[in-house]
Amino acid sequence: MIMKKKMDSSPEDHLSSGRGEVRRIYLDHASTTPVDPVVEEAMKPFLSKSFGNASSLHSFGREAKQVLEKSRENIARKLGAIPEEIIFTSGGTESNNLALKGIAFANREKGKHIIISRIEHSCILNSCRWLEKEGFEVEHLNVDREGFIDLKELENSIRKDTILVSIIHGNNEIGTIQNLDGIGKICSDRGVYFHTDACQSFTKVPLNVKKQNLDLVTINSHKIYGPKGVGALFIRKGTRIEPWQHGGGHEFNLRSGTENIPGIVGFAKASEITGEREIQQMMKLRNRLVDGILDEIPDSWLNGPRENRLCNNANISFNRIDGNSLLHELDRKGISVSTASACSSHSREPSHVLRAIGLTPEEANGSIRITVGKENTTDEIDFSIESIKELVEKLRNNREE
Ligand SMILES: Cc1ncc(COP(=O)(O)O)c(C=O)c1O
Incomplete structure (x- = not known):
């Protein structure tokens, strides 16, 4: 540009x-992208004219709720998910925090072992450092010269008390795209939750939560020509997860806080243009x-x-x-x-x-x-x-x- x-x-x-x-x-x-003009146009009506709170019962609120649910459907379709499995957040950092901490605390009766790779984004690494202080054990998988994890090493690392595997999809520094199909198969066979941070790969590499056995997927908007400050977490139906942000029970009780409607509309539009x-x-x-x-x-x-x-x-x-x-x-x-x-x-x-x-x-x-x-x-x-x-x-x- x-x-x-x-x-x-x-x-x-x-x-x-x-x-x-x-x-x-x-x-x-x-790092970030400009907002695409098509995205900007889609957002405009929801900044001032149609500005309702999606929880309000009057017509302004209903309008906001309608567009919120339409955006949820569009994002869900891109991932092969169903709308109730999409939770809107403030971005990739928040989604990753919710995925890791939410799974860790909801499943600590089963175990305290979490597996990640050495090349995760800082928000995964630092969430894990915090979880270690809370008594969880985090194992870091090595990568080869090109940044790929070894599936055999992953398989051998999974223990009885492993609750979560979280591996970045497209690496933000060196671009390596991990083999999600292979990782997902191993996690599913072993009954361990599988999360991927797909902030860099979303819309650039096909993702299908069913085929790839994904339980949680982090995505965000500002890497794909959408606005900053909005993202989502896919959470497979039936997943045991604790909310991390408490309040009025928005987003299926998993992420309280008034939804950022213009941002969400922009995010959904951005997901369609690449x-x-x-x-x-x-x-x-x-x-x-x-x-x-x-x-x-x-x-x-x-x-x-x-x-x-x-x-x-x-x-x-x-x-x-x-x-x-x-x-x-x-x-x-x-x-x-x-x-x-x-x-x-x-x-x-x-x-x-x-x-x-x-x-x-x-x-x-x-x-x-x-x-x-x-x-x-x-x-x-x-x-x-x-x-x-x-x-x-x-x-x-x-x-x-
Ligand atoms: C791989 C990855 N994960 C997470 C994030 C954080 O996303 P956000 O800026 O939306 O909080 C980024 C953005 O830098 C990223 O590249």
């Missing part, structure tokens, strides 16, 4: 046009970017797999480079990328995901994540490749001086 901003960088910035504007290229879609065409488009741009960088820049490599990878994700390491310096240099040119995930971008620790796939701390710190969107152009990608090449050379030269 090219956006124009008022010049706040130096006048000699070669990107500035005569009108004092800088070209901006957004390549950080795993199809095969957009996926292919993103993949083409991503491949062009990866091939361009690896061809042009020596001592660089792709982290994560080539196959079974999110269509928009590239994560690249450069020897003798500090990823944060490269990020800031690119930002000065108007190109937005990230190092690790947005949630941990203020941490100076090397990415736990890159460390888990075997990178040294120095290699992990020499990496950037570039995530394309459906509105990026080949021109933007080519310009970004050129800019990265130029800046990597500059930073390496500075280092050697």
